[in-house]
Amino acid sequence: xxxxxxxxxxxxxxxxxxxxxxxxxxxxxxxxxxxxxxxxxxxxxxxxxxxxxxxxxxxxxxxxxxxxxxxxxxxxxxxxxxxxxxxxxxxxxxxxxxxxxxx
Amino acid sequence: xxxxxxxxxxxxxxxxxxxxxxxxxxxxxxxxxxxxxxxxxxxxxxxxxxxxxxxxxxxxxxxxxxxxxxxxxxxxxxxxxxxxxxxxxxxxxxxxxxxxxxxxxxxxxxxxxxxxxxxxxxxxxxxxxxxxxxxxxxxxxxxxxxxxxxxxxxxxxxxxxxxxxxxxxxxxxxxxxxxxxxxxxxxxxxxxxxxxxxxxxxxxxxxxxxxxxxxxxxxxxxxxxxxxxxxxxxxxxxxxxxxxxxxxxxxxxxxxxxxxxxxxxxxxxxxxxxxxxxxxxxxxxxxxxxxxxxxxxxxxxxxxxxxxxxxxxxxxxxxxxxxxxxxxxxxxxxxxxxxxxxxxxxxxxxxxxxxxxxxxxxxxxxxxxxxxxxxxxxxxxxxxxxxxxxxxxxxxxxxxxxxxxxxxx
Ligand SMILES: Cc1cc2nc3c(=O)[nH]c(=O)nc-3n(C[C@H](O)[C@H](O)[C@H](O)COP(=O)(O)OP(=O)(O)OC[C@H]3O[C@@H](n4cnc5c(N)ncnc54)[C@H](O)[C@@H]3O)c2cc1C
Ligand code: FES
Numbered sequence: 001x002x003x004x005x006x007x008x009x010x011x012x013x014x015x016x017x018x019x020x021x022x023x024x025x026x027x028x029x030x031x032x033x034x035x036x037x038x039x040x041x042x043x044x045x046x047x048x049x050x051x052x053x054x055x056x057x058x059x060x061x062x063x064x065x066x067x068x069x070x071x072x073x074x075x076x077x078x079x080x081x082x083x084x085x086x087x088x089x090x091x092x093x094x095x096x097x098x099x100x101x102x103x
Numbered sequence: 104x105x106x107x108x109x110x111x112x113x114x115x116x117x118x119x120x121x122x123x124x125x126x127x128x129x130x131x132x133x134x135x136x137x138x139x140x141x142x143x144x145x146x147x148x149x150x151x152x153x154x155x156x157x158x159x160x161x162x163x164x165x166x167x168x169x170x171x172x173x174x175x176x177x178x179x180x181x182x183x184x185x186x187x188x189x190x191x192x193x194x195x196x197x198x199x200x201x202x203x204x205x206x207x208x209x210x211x212x213x214x215x216x217x218x219x220x221x222x223x224x225x226x227x228x229x230x231x232x233x234x235x236x237x238x239x240x241x242x243x244x245x246x247x248x249x250x251x252x253x254x255x256x257x258x259x260x261x262x263x264x265x266x267x268x269x270x271x272x273x274x275x276x277x278x279x280x281x282x283x284x285x286x287x288x289x290x291x292x293x294x295x296x297x298x299x300x301x302x303x304x305x306x307x308x309x310x311x312x313x314x315x316x317x318x319x320x321x322x323x324x325x326x327x328x329x330x331x332x333x334x335x336x337x338x339x340x341x342x343x344x345x346x347x348x349x350x351x352x353x354x355x356x357x358x359x360x361x362x363x364x365x366x367x368x369x370x371x372x373x374x375x376x377x378x379x380x381x382x383x384x385x386x387x388x389x390x391x392x393x394x395x396x397x398x399x400x401x402x403x404x405x406x407x408x409x410x411x412x413x414x415x416x417x418x419x420x421x422x423x424x425x426x427x428x429x430x431x432x433x434x435x436x437x438x439x440x441x442x443x444x445x446x447x448x449x450x451x452x453x454x455x456x457x458x459x460x461x462x463x464x465x466x467x468x469x470x471x472x473x474x475x476x477x478x479x480x481x482x483x484x485x486x487x488x489x490x491x492x493x494x495x496x497x498x499x500x501x502x503x504x505x506x507x508x509x510x511x512x
Binding site: 053 | 118146147150151156157158161399400403404422425426427429434436475477478480481484
């Protein structure tokens with residue numbers, strides 16, 4: 001596992017999923033306040049990029065833009081079909097202004 | 104050692120096997136599939152696989168080593184030929200006999216056979232198995248082709264849309280006057296058809312195919328009335344019928360064309376479960392006593408519940424049924440149980456890029472159909488979960504927040 005810098009806090013607008021590549025892994029990044037979440041950008045169900053989906057603040061989840069499974073940002077679990085598998089969740093460290101992800 | 108035998112390694116059978124271990128079953132798991140491939144998802148076959156854009160690690164899943172790690176005895180390319188309820192045994196085509204304590208029937212469907220001459224010619228394809236989809240992929244990879252697709256259901260329309268989006272041309276031939284009317288109702292089906300045609304798919308509805316033309320290789324089809332349609336390849340997607348042979352040997356009760364089960368996926372025969380496409384199951388979301396649906400998410404849910412029942416004696420399937428269909432750049436999502444004669448209420452205008460239609464029966468919302476309208480779809484799921492059915496006026500008005508209605512109860 002390596003810790004990779006993916007930018008500074010201001011690169012990630014509040015509640016707006018953003019796709020970044022970290023060490024060859026495509027991530028979907030969402031900032032909520034001073035906390036930054038990172039999940040795999042690739043929907044485990046089919047061929048969708050989760051960063052193109054919506055952030056659901058009430059559920060703390062990202063909704064897949066294709067078939068609507070919403071993945072919890074902490075557990076990675078989908079809340080409804082068709083996805084049945086969890087998406088990988090990555091550990092994020094915010095150090096001052098810089099955002100680091102363990103990939 | 105207790106043994107759970109699963110007949111059929113498709114979407115429901117695979118889910119049952121994987122779930123058994125997850126819920127702590129320590130007995131043996133024997134997963135038998137007549138398909139020689141490792142278990143795979145079927146939906147991508149008619150979408151990304153035929154045109155070669157699929158990430159195969161998401162089609163064939165889980166990774167093959169998972170079966171070994173989980174201690175699942177996966178027998179690929181093997182058929183369960185005989186099942187006996189009183190001896191609790193099954194005979195397999197590899198010559199072995201399995202003495203089971205629990206038996207899960209997950210045999211899915213077989214493609215419907217049409218009495219059309221020429222269907223056996225090379226150049227005529229099906230898209231129900233991975234090897235068949237890969238065959239189509241290898242033909243389409245050699246350059247632009249014209250496809251004649253016999254059958255205008257979801258699968259035929261998906262192949263047509265994917266092929267056209269990839270630079271091929273496609274003509275869909277459908278016997279019914281209004282393709283997709285049964286699952287979507289005539290009004291919504293007409294929209295979906297129009298969108299496909301707007302994208303360049305040629306649809307000929309209400310036509311009969313008399314024969315596949317060609318001597319050594321199929322060169323096209325001849326319609327009733329004599330018209331010839333030339334094609335580089337033909338795809339037959341005319342529906343399917345449940346494979347009930349094993350269930351019938353066991354003496355399982357049948358209803359609505361499938362095997363009757365309770366909410367725990369138990370058949371009328373002790374320790375025998377039926378899941379997926381073959382299961383006729385009770386659903387609080389339907390008016391009928393039992394329904395049978397051929398959709399992936401339902402099959403997976405069934406498999407999971409059967410596994411829980413076997414391992415723990417608990418678990419009920421009462422999910423809101425749902426399915427999706429990707430047709431080129433269009434993604435259709437349907438939640439709930441729609442009937443073709445339901446009343447349709449559109450939310451706002453029924454124009455792309457995003458729209459939703461609701462299915463109402465006796466004034467109550469029974470299902471929703473949505474294209475790229477995720478917010479409404481989520482609201483609909485919340486309404487169903489809360490047991491709230493808004494008025495037709497509320498449903499029709501895009502300014503009404505459905506999730507808020509659900510929360511208000
Ligand atoms: C091309 C295609 C596209 C689809 N697209 C969608 C979609 O977009 N959305 C959606 O919701 N659903 C879709 N579906 C439907 C969905 O895939 C099925 O509902 C689901 O696969 C059913 O699961 P099952 O396990 O019941 O059957 P299957 O997945 O068909 O598996 C049954 C397996 O059992 C095997 N078998 C049968 N008898 C025996 C025996 N005696 N011994 C050993 N093995 C046996 C069969 O060979 C098969 O491998 C699609 C289906 C197809 C074919
Ligand atoms: S691709 Fe994400 S839910 Fe289907």
